[in-house]
Amino acid sequence: MLALSHYNSSASPLLPLLSNDSAGKVEAQVAVEELSQLGNFTLPQPTTSGVIVVILSMTLGIISNIVALFILVSAYYRQRRRTKATFLLFATSLVVTDFIGHLIPGALVLRLYLSGGVDPADFNSSDKMCQFLGGSMVFFGLCPLFMGCAMAAERCLGVTRPLLHSSLVTKTRTKMCLSVIWLAALCVALLPCFQLGSYTYQEPGTWCFINVLSDTGEVDVAFVVLFSGLGLTSLAVAFVCNTISGLTLVLARLRRKPGSHHSAKSHDIEMVVQLVGIMVTSCICWSPLLILGLMSAIRSYTGSIGEHLSNYTTLMVMGVRLATWNQILDPWVYILLRRTVLRKIYLIAKCQAGLRGNMLGRWEPSSFQSSEKNDVNHV
Template structure:
């Protein structure tokens, strides 16, 4: 979502009838937002790529791959949606000049739905991956390979693209919204059927992704707290788990705050129970959802291991503790887990090999 600067002045009656007043906003505003978004996501992407090259363990690489995919998606969304938005403002929102063929509006609507759903889906995929890695380390070590992670990442993008293409296949419709600054699924004068169905599908998928993230992150946090309380030996050295969980919890909170109002408003419009102020609420939701792509990369820039250690040290200093010995941020226990799982696989394979050879000789 890229229209972070809509400043609607229409009245509720005009919004209900699908007409809005002129919006006078400088083109410098979308340029500033697009620049900040691209720079933030680029910095976060560089950090994640370096970390991906440094940590080659499967449990670490999968999370970094999903996180890199999320940041790359946000960066590309800022670039494409922001460039179109700047063009709209530069031409004073005259779509006849901007889009004489009529293809730009469906393209912009498709991009907004695709990049929005991709960010929500990837957030839930990362939460599932971490929940599996914390609660089922053996299963995660054997099944969650780098190849599997790449397949999941590609499938997530493909699924989001299929949903975004539905209005172009006459399951709904992409229309210019009343402020004349962006395109989205038809939200004015919605009728029961395909028009309301695509709105409900979009909102339900987004809310489901947020719900999955909330559930999985909660389970992961409970597992880490229980391991800390019981002080299990095989649960020590989980600092990387804590780091990634802090990042996921922050991303989940940002997504809920930024996307929640917009998804709820879309669901209300799709349910045909929207009041006269629904369009105004939708515009406010668009502005809030746009901040999600700007705030996501700062989670990986600020909530890194080195930064968290410094914050912890500062807090302890403020509490009057002078002799501070922070625990080492290592992954020795997880390495042992991966090695144990690999040894079990090799033993299983060695046991199966004589059986296969005997069957071959008998045949």
């Protein structure tokens, strides 16, 4: 989980341009001190309320992932159906990845936040901590998207081609698929180590990400295209697979004869509902950052970002904040969209609909007609 701080800062046109020599740095420092004394410039300082919000959000994410992990592990050991066990293995791996991705980057961001962040003059310089934090963001961002895509494809095959699914999908192959997903995300995250892209500090100096706003080069654009392209493609494939699975289950439900056995389909419905929840959560949380990062990098590389730089900076901060909520909301998909919970919701809705039907039945035209006939007969 990444929590980004707000800073109370106002840029002044009186600030001199920072140069690389020591004299320029001294002049810049003197100017900053003079302006801060005049009240025209406020150095970034973390607020107590911001720290409390960061700690509460991290605590919520950790508790949510632990509860979801306990539910999934318990269901995995109780489950004897191989198709359901495969799905639970994917889901458990996703929650574990979300938990680690919430804990490690969140702790690093909190450390930067408490230390006051990085000075804006050092944004373009990337140290080991920035490299690790930026790589963690890319790795823990791609992994859930890849896993959601793989889970949707696995369920689509299980719903549309159950015999082929039973012969192809095994626990061993599922574990191999998970290993390939983690390895692929790691390879993408490590590309800047081979000078194929770069990570830099981002406004307000408390997080690192791909260089998309300033001095963007060709390799940076290529890196962003790769990152955003893989993420958006995973979301698109998941959408197609979940749509096919949902339509197949709906058609099977409509064709089912009354009184036939449908317990197997109830498991499929539960899994597809959870996958749709994961897909919707991922689309809402990750699409803005993926699209904004791509747009910012292209406009920065072409030099057309210009005076819109502050707007793109604000949008990037909002996008990464929204993306971090994916790791908090994902566990609630498994907590709330379980079959037992869905059955209770269905029974409550059915009960409410029955009560409304009884109330409406008292005012049906047939009831008026029968009452009129009774009155006539009585006369």
